[in-house]
């Protein structure tokens with residue numbers, strides 16, 4: 001038989017899978033894939049065990065456990081001052097990945113354009129292409145990786161259906177400011193362009209800055225899918241529980257996709273998260289300090305290396321320029337790094353349509369201090 005042509009010719013196995021596999025094979029310290037090497041809160045994990053033992057093992061409601069949707073609405077009010085309806089505006093999903101796929105698929109049609117900013121997280125474009133749309137790639141401008149507003153204004157056309165914003169930004173660690181949101185609101189005021197806010201690192205913003213969620217902004221909120229991930233917030237990436245907040249009309253469309261994509265998400269995790277959030281509503285206030293200590297430790301240790309960097313302003317990633325160490329392109333450099341230093345990183349070019357001129361790699365510092373010290377010691381010898 002003749003198998004069909006691939007619908008995603010540009011897609012192979014992701015670099016995250018490849019680098020984690022290489023790191024495991026070579027016994028390297030894995031600062032590549034974005035997951036913590038420590039556990040989430042014990043009380044939260046125990047609550048999952050409690051619910052499994054108590055028989056909470058069947059499907060949850062399609063839109064998410066009611067208690068968790070209420071906890072999300074309470075959290076949005078607490079952090080961003082926005083009143084959202086847990087019944088109509090909150091949908092619990094199988095990780096932020098599912099929310100992103102469902103949001104794009106729900107509203108992007110053949111011929112639509114979706115603006116993404118490079119370096120861009122890798123799951124946006126496949127969803128756009130499977131919907132028959134086209135990703136229009138704009139470059140974030142180094143060194144601060146900010147939006148070029150002239151370029152964005154010029155890129156908007158009557159085919160633009162959506163703009164995807166990721167703040168705090170993976171892989172650069174950049175964050176959007178309140179002025180950015182005001183500027184965006186002014187730019188979009190007379191249009192029907194939708195926004196997808198990928199805010200999975202919403203609680204990892206440093207140096208006392210508040211996270212500028214699209215949910216804070218009254219004009220932008222009405223046109224936005226805002227996506228987050230409990231995996232990032234509670235150090236439980238393997239649970240794959242996330243959510244999407246969107247106005248009722250957009251949530252209704254997202255749910256049409258979600259109900260056939262996964263229908264619902266793991267029940268005991270949802271119930272445990274709801275309890276834990278109610279018990280510790282200020283948890284998100286403590287996370288920036290926790291990760292800032294790790295960023296500062298990693299940056300202090302790496303100050304003795306030949307890597308050059310500006311400390312990240314958000315996320316648990318740190319970009320580093322290796323041009324003083326090697327002329328290799330970044331993917332080859334990352335392979336060399338595993339062999340020569342025993343440390344795995346992610347090349348930034350995999351997040352870009354056009355390979356960048358700069359020589360940058362991404363390190364994940366969501367690791368125990370001992371892991372960061374061991375990695376930095378190796379990297380400082382290069």
Ligand SMILES: Cc1ncc(COP(=O)(O)O)c(C=O)c1O
Pocket residue numbers: 034094095096097098121166170198200228229230231232237240241242
């Ligand atoms: C920017 C960004 N968006 C979305 C996701 C996916 O989150 P989840 O694991 O909850 O699906 C990640 C995970 O690394 C991410 O970094």
